[in-house]
Amino acid sequence: MDLSHIFNSKKIFSISFCAVLFSILSFSAFSQEHTAADTAHAETSVAHAEGEEKDEDISKVILHHIADSHEWHFFGHVSIPLPVILYTEAGLVTFLSNKFGHSDDGTQLIEADGVSLVKYHGKYFYPVLPKNDHGTYIQYDSRGDILNAKPFDISITKNVVSLLISVTVLLIVFIGIAKAYKTREGKAPKGLQSILEPIILFVRDDIAKPQLGYRYKGFMPYLLTVFFFVWLNNLMGLIPFFPGGANLTGNIAVTMMLALCTFVLTTVNGNKNYWGHVFTPHVPWWLYPLMIPVEIIGLFTKPIALMIRLFANITAGHILILSLISLIFILKSVLVAGIAVPFVLFISVIELVVGFIQAFIFTILSALFIGMAVEEHAEH
Amino acid sequence: MIVGSIAGIGAGLAAIGAGIGIGSIGGKAMEGMARQPEAASKIQTAMLIAAAFVEAVALFAVVVAFLGTGQVN
Amino acid sequence: MTLLALNPLVSPDPGLFIWSTVAFLILFFLLSKFAWKPIVQALDERERSIEDALSKAEMAKAEMAKLISENEDLLKEARLERDNILKEAKEIKDQMINDAKDQAKAEGAKLIELAKTEINNQKLAAMAEIKNQVSTLSIDIAEKVLRKQFEDQNKQQALVNDLLKEVKLN
Numbered sequence: 268m269d270l271s272h273i274f275n276s277k278k279i280f281s282i283s284f285c286a287v288l289f290s291i292l293s294f295s296a297f298s299q300e301h302t303a304a305d306t307a308h309a310e311t312s313v314a315h316a317e318g319e320e321k322d323e324d325i326s327k328v329i330l331h332h333i334a335d336s337h338e339w340h341f342f343g344h345v346s347i348p349l350p351v352i353l354y355t356e357a358g359l360v361t362f363l364s365n366k367f368g369h370s371d372d373g374t375q376l377i378e379a380d381g382v383s384l385v386k387y388h389g390k391y392f393y394p395v396l397p398k399n400d401h402g403t404y405i406q407y408d409s410r411g412d413i414l415n416a417k418p419f420d421i422s423i424t425k426n427v428v429s430l431l432i433s434v435t436v437l438l439i440v441f442i443g444i445a446k447a448y449k450t451r452e453g454k455a456p457k458g459l460q461s462i463l464e465p466i467i468l469f470v471r472d473d474i475a476k477p478q479l480g481y482r483y484k485g486f487m488p489y490l491l492t493v494f495f496f497v498w499l500n501n502l503m504g505l506i507p508f509f510p511g512g513a514n515l516t517g518n519i520a521v522t523m524m525l526a527l528c529t530f531v532l533t534t535v536n537g538n539k540n541y542w543g544h545v546f547t548p549h550v551p552w553w554l555y556p557l558m559i560p561v562e563i564i565g566l567f568t569k570p571i572a573l574m575i576r577l578f579a580n581i582t583a584g585h586i587l588i589l590s591l592i593s594l595i596f597i598l599k600s601v602l603v604a605g606i607a608v609p610f611v612l613f614i615s616v617i618e619l620v621v622g623f624i625q626a627f628i629f630t631i632l633s634a635l636f637i638g639m640a641v642e643e644h645a646e647h
Numbered sequence: 648m649i650v651g652s653i654a655g656i657g658a659g660l661a662a663i664g665a666g667i668g669i670g671s672i673g674g675k676a677m678e679g680m681a682r683q684p685e686a687a688s689k690i691q692t693a694m695l696i697a698a699a700f701v702e703a704v705a706l707f708a709v710v711v712a713f714l715g716t717g718q719v720n
Numbered sequence: 721m722t723l724l725a726l727n728p729l730v731s732p733d734p735g736l737f738i739w740s741t742v743a744f745l746i747l748f749f750l751l752s753k754f755a756w757k758p759i760v761q762a763l764d765e766r767e768r769s770i771e772d773a774l775s776k777a778e779m780a781k782a783e784m785a786k787l788i789s790e791n792e793d794l795l796k797e798a799r800l801e802r803d804n805i806l807k808e809a810k811e812i813k814d815q816m817i818n819d820a821k822d823q824a825k826a827e828g829a830k831l832i833e834l835a836k837t838e839i840n841n842q843k844l845a846a847m848a849e850i851k852n853q854v855s856t857l858s859i860d861i862a863e864k865v866l867r868k869q870f871e872d873q874n875k876q877q878a879l880v881n882d883l884l885k886e887v888k889l890n
Binding site: 330333334335352419420421422423424426427430431434437438441442444445448449452464467468471484487488489491492496515518519520521523524525527528578582 | 729730731732733734735736737738739740741743744746747748750751752754755756757758759760762763765
């Protein structure tokens, strides 16, 4: 694999320029939201020591940033509400998330289509009546876990909107390119086509062909879709404002879905050798009781590792950037920005590379697992 | 004042291990590339895959640290 | 599962899971039908055509080289032929000239010989003529002298005597 055509100096320059822009914007967007959350918290907070509250608050804000939400926050108090779709005991309930105000602390009962609900930390629960000591309808067990029952939540959340945006972008871009290939048949690529063609060729020649050999053709659509889906969402996650900002590939449900797709493909395409390797491994027979369970667990750990790797990489990057910015608020000095912002810039540039590398790793490992499943002769 | 959890220390220890691992992968890959510049692209791919495996271990530790610190309240 | 449920970060949200599965599958099917198939095909096609063109160019180049070498061979042959022809012509010319020279020499020699014999013949004829004339003339003169001499008998006698003396001497 030769990455030099991707990391050449001109592109590095434009990437770093974009990163500067992003980090400055993310800084401003974050600070606005932080103050908003801060004031919201101040209104409702119960008595806590000042410093402790601040620390807890910042980690909460960071977690809030990388978590899903029922509204898309822009800046200050401006946010667009997103539709909430709940499958409750009384059937499907739908309403816009701002219909019942912005209460998020479990103190307010919501009566939607005859179902009473309560919103707590961005999630909808069935209330436990009556109110507890803190004035909320939430009930905890001894370990602090919530005991309230939940309706099945299939809302169009921020992540879902981001997902739909990225899917639309991918469809428009690639179907457009496919058209360009038809109209400009046999000619040199042009415009967007010439930007993406080397990457498509990269997926084909450096990911699919080495891992899958001559069978690569059948798996090309899956590998290309996964690669561009993960890459685009990694990049969109790094954009701090509207079309991006959702931490989609840093969400375990999405990575789980992707890993499950790879798992299904490996399982469905697994040939006799693959299953033979699992159920009759090349070890003395008396080791079978030990090896077969290990091999079966191995089948599942591979996609789980895929899932965790992508999720943790992207989430860790986001937490890192947010933590560095939070330093300004933890140390309560604007001067810290002089150190924190260049660091954020540096990490953002690294995250751009990580976004590409993780998409590459996810795709190449998927190809590797599929390749192991369809390989005709076992190597060992 | 130090706030954190034992899980955080665990994640840190895992990060040390992964750091050593990735460091040696990178170092050996450089050595290999210096010895055989014509195989550089192959070594690079293998290096990235190996680094991803090692990194995953550290990230598992981070995830475990998340599991331990997840009190909703 | 209770451990997983602890942190919202690591517990997959079923709603998002369903949405992402649906969206991803739709994306996958649409893209593989309307995007990847034509793109991959077009890329393969183009690669093949480039390869074809390259191999064709290579072939044309080889053909050209072959033609050029053939031409060169032909040229060389032609040159050789020309040289040979020229050489032969020169030889023939030289020979012809030599032949002509020899012939001319021979002819000249013959002519000279002829001329010489002619001249000799003429000379001989002329000499004979002159001899004749001289003899007649001398006979005439001798006749006249004799006539004059022998007008007187004495002198005749004397001469006869002289002649006789001479005969004796001889």
